[in-house]
Each structure stands twice: as C-alpha cells, then as structure tokens.
Amino acid sequence: MARPTILVLRLVIAAIVLGSLFVQVVIVPLLATDLSEDVNDDVAAVRVPVVVIILLAIVCVQVSMISVWRLLTMVRRGTVFSPRAFRHVDVVIGAIAVAAALMFALGAVLAPGEAAAPGVVLLIGGLGVLLAGVALIVTVQRALLVQAVERDVRAQQLESELGEVI
Numbered sequence: 001m002a003r004p005t006i007l008v009l010r011l012v013i014a015a016i017v018l019g020s021l022f023v024q025v026v027i028v029p030l031l032a033t034d035l036s037e038d039v040n041d042d043v044a045a046v047r048v049p050v051v052v053i054i055l056l057a058i059v060c061v062q063v064s065m066i067s068v069w070r071l072l073t074m075v076r077r078g079t080v081f082s083p084r085a086f087r088h089v090d091v092v093i094g095a096i097a098v099a100a101a102l103m104f105a106l107g108a109v110l111a112p113g114e115a116a117a118p119g120v121v122l123l124i125g126g127l128g129v130l131l132a133g134v135a136l137i138v139t140v141q142r143a144l145l146v147q148a149v150e151r152d153v154r155a156q157q158l159e160s161e162l163g164e165v166i
Contacts, residue, residue: 001075013065020058042113049109060099067091081152089142096135103128
C-alpha cells in the first residue's frame with residue numbers, strides 16, 4: 001500500500017476518533033439532558049438505556065479504529081502477513097459484531113411505546129443488519145488473510161529449501 005494512502009487513512013481514522021470523543025463528551029450529555037426534560041413517560045423510560053447503548057456503540061467505533069490503525073502500521077512495516085495481524089482483525093470483527101448487537105438492543109428498547117416512530121426502529125434494525133453484514137465481510141477477509149499468511153510461510157520454507165539445494 002502506498003504511503004499517501006496510509007497517510008490519508010490515518011487522517012480519516014484520527015478524525016473519526018476525535019469526532020467520536022467530541023460526541024461522547026459533548027453530544028451524548030446534551031442528548032441525556034434533552035431526554036430527561038421530555039415530559040413523555042415513554043421517552044423518560046428509555047433515557048438511560050439509550051444513552052448507555054450510544055456510548056457503548058461509540059466505544060466500539062473507537063476500538064475498531066485503533067485496531068485498524070495498528071493494522072496500517074503493520075502494512076507500512078510489511079509485517080501484516082503474520083499471525084500477529086489476526087488479533088487486530090479479530091478485535092475489529094468483535095467490535096463490529098457488538099455494535100450490531102447494540103443496534104438491535106436499541107431497536108428493542110425503542111420499539112414499545114411512543115418513544116420512537118416505527119420507521120425509526122426499522123431503520124435501527126436495518127443498521128444492525130448492515131453492521132452484522134460488515135462483520136461477516138471482515139470475517140471473510142480474515143480467512144483470506146489466513147490463507148495469505150499460510151502461503152507466505154510456505155513460500156519462505158520453499159525458498160529456504162531451495163537455498164539449501166543451491
């Protein structure tokens with residue numbers, strides 16, 4: 001991967017992490033305040049679960065971004081085709097899967113009563129399905145990484161054997 005591409009990806013990741021920190025520190029407390037001021041009993045009943053789910057979803061994004069940053073470092077160093085990369089990919093898969101589960105939980109929290117319109121709950125469920133699909137795609141990519149690492153190890157073995165023969 002070219003250095004400019006890695007640099008741009010790192011800038012995007014930094015912007016996402018900084019933006020998510022801003023949302024955690026500023027926007028979520030404002031959301032909690034707005035939800036507590038609502039006189040609707042249905043909204044008041046879901047205030048705490050909604051805020052907790054949103055905070056946990058933001059943490060999932062941050063964890064994913066940190067793992068992708070580490071993978072980019074491995075790409076830059078040329079060490080991404082090693083078993084150490086699996087740990088970072090597994091963390092990304094886990095964080096995305098947890099985020100999908102959180103979206104389904106958010107939909108379940110908002111579904112009863114009048115806290116959210118049915119269309120909003122449907123959109124949240126769709127986001128959960130989308131995230132689950134992304135987790136599956138990354139799982140397939142992990143399997144491809146496993147194959148690449150196995151081939152790289154085999155190629156090194158063959159090169160070593162050829163060096164001994166010559």
